[in-house]
Amino acid sequence: xxxxxxxxxxxxxxxxxxxxxxxxxxxxxxxxxxxxxxxxxxxxxxxxxxxxxxxxxxxxxxxxxxxxxxxxxxxxxxxxxxxxxxxxxxxxxxxxxxxxxxxxxxxxxxxxxxxxxxxxxxxxxxxxxxxxxxxxxxxxxxxxxxxxxxxxxxxxxxxxxxxxxxxxxxxxxxxxxxxxxxxxxxxxxxxxxxxxxxxxxxxxxxxxxxxxxxxxxxxxxx
Amino acid sequence: xxxxxxxxxxxxxxxxxxxxxxxxxxxxxxxxxxxxxxxxxxxxxxxxxxxxxxxxxxxxxxxxxxxxxxxxxxxxxxxx
Numbered sequence: 412x413x414x415x416x417x418x419x420x421x422x423x424x425x426x427x428x429x430x431x432x433x434x435x436x437x438x439x440x441x442x443x444x445x446x447x448x449x450x451x452x453x454x455x456x457x458x459x460x461x462x463x464x465x466x467x468x469x470x471x472x473x474x475x476x477x478x479x480x481x482x483x484x485x486x487x488x489x490x491x492x493x494x495x496x497x498x499x500x501x502x503x504x505x506x507x508x509x510x511x512x513x514x515x516x517x518x519x520x521x522x523x524x525x526x527x528x529x530x531x532x533x534x535x536x537x538x539x540x541x542x543x544x545x546x547x548x549x550x551x552x553x554x555x556x557x558x559x560x561x562x563x564x565x566x567x568x569x570x571x572x573x574x575x576x577x578x579x580x581x582x583x584x585x586x587x588x589x590x591x592x593x594x595x596x597x598x599x600x601x602x603x604x605x606x607x608x609x610x611x612x613x614x615x616x617x618x619x620x621x622x623x624x625x626x627x628x629x630x631x632x633x
Numbered sequence: 634x635x636x637x638x639x640x641x642x643x644x645x646x647x648x649x650x651x652x653x654x655x656x657x658x659x660x661x662x663x664x665x666x667x668x669x670x671x672x673x674x675x676x677x678x679x680x681x682x683x684x685x686x687x688x689x690x691x692x693x694x695x696x697x698x699x700x701x702x703x704x705x706x707x708x709x710x711x712x713x
Contacts, residue, residue, distance in 0.1 A: 469702055476699060505702065512704040517650050559647060559705060586648070 412629040413453040414440040417483065419474045422461030422498060424607065431609035432457065435625045445477040450486055455628050458483070460497030460552070460607060470513060470555045471501030480506050492536055492628055493601045497553055500593070500603030509594055509603045510568065511560035516553070517586025523552040528592055528606060529579040532572045535595055537602045540623035540633060546579050547620035549606035556585040556605040558594075568594055576604050635680045635688045636713040641701045642673035676700055685712055 414432045418425055425442075432440045432455075441451050450456060464473035474480065480502070487493050487508055495503040503509045516522060525548055533543040541547065560568065565588065568574050576593035583590045585605070593604025608621025626633055643649050649671050656670040678695075682688040692710045701708040 468699070472699065472702070504704075510704075512702055514648070514705065515650055517648065519650050519654055557648075557650075561704070586650070 412436055412455065412631065413438070413451075414455040414457060414629065415450055415453040416440045416442050417445075417456065417458045417479055417499075418442050419445045419461075419463040419477065419479075419502075421463040421465055421474075422459050424460035424497065424609070427607070428457050428459040428496070428609050431612050431621075431625060435612065435622060435631060436629050443479055443482070445474070445479050448478050448482055450479070450482045453491065454630075455492045455494065456483055456486060458493070458495040458499030458502055459609075460499055463498055463502065466555070469505065471498055471503075471505040474498075474502045475505035475507075484508060487596070487601050490598065490600050494537065494628065495601075495603040496607055496609065497551075497556075497605055500605055501555065503601060503603040508601050509596060510564045511558055511594070513555050513605070514557040514559050515555050516557050516584070518584075521552075521554040522556075522584040523550075524584065525550050526582040526584055526592075526606060527579040529577045530575070531577045532575045532595070534572065535575055535599055535602070537595070537624050537628050538575055540627040548611065548618060549608055549621055550610050551584055551606045553585070553605055556587060558585075558587040558591040558605075560588065565589065571597065573597065575602060576606070635682055635685065637678045637680060637688065637692055638711045638713070639676040639678065639692060639696060639700055640673060640709045640711070641676070641696070641706050642708075643671055644705055644707055647705045688712060 501513045530541040530545045578590040608624045611621040652670040652672045659667045696708040
């Protein structure tokens with residue numbers, strides 16, 4: 412299974428994402444730059460975390476309007492899997508590929524710690540290697556992860572099982588509505604989440620709770 | 634040339650923790666009687682366009698496409 416990683420100025424978790432995808436899939440992902448208008452044929456496109464364009468205007472706002480994101484939207488419309496982590500999630504909501512918005516943390520503080528995540532929907536390409544309701548650990552590191560959606564959108568997300576990850580056991584680090592940590596598109600191929608599963612894939616990271624997400628998405632045996 | 638000002642504000646019902654912190658800081662400075670504080674953004678733009686109606690339409694498109702996130706924000710366009 413082939414993957415690609417989107418590169419934008421100001422991202423800083425791109426190397427982590429490339430390392431995780433290389434280790435798990437056995438081949439290095441293709442990389443695509445912000446001005447690229449075509450993305451090679453891949454099964455999974457990853458948008459890493461960081462601070463694209465210095466978080467100017469709103470987190471992810473400028474990145475979401477770069478040419479590469481039109482190419483991502485075209486691929487997503489064809490059913491290619493897309494995962495956005497942290498700033499990648501912010502970029503996906505700014506690009507309109509996922510609903511809602513990510514606002515400043517309710518505490519106004521940057522949070523960098525490990526949280527517990529509940530698998531709220533294990534019936535997705537990304538979470539099929541987890542059990543429903545399973546609690547996993549993942550690191551978070553963000554200033555703007557406070558997910559917000561209007562009441563109608565929220566009801567639809569909850570009703571359709573589009574809430575995939577929830578902060579568990581009182582670990583909500585940002586005030587996110589309904590403890591939402593990650594959501595998936597209606598068609599089930601675009602996932603955005605604030606936590607960093609790519610940073611917990613092997614013993615050297617202190618655990619591998621995030622590994623099954625990539626193995627599931629890439630269809631790789633555990 | 635047309636000069637314009639765009640004001641972007643949070644929609645009602647959207648939590649504004651920054652506004653809240655400013656509200657607390659103002660009361661800490663002794664400004665009593667300050668109710669709710671909501672933080673927003675102001676953009677001053679210069680346009681080469683000379684037709685005001687056309688400029689206004691362009692400015693609205695700019696807000697919808699980039700300057701405001703209409704999920705959480707409202708905007709107002711003023712032409713000088």
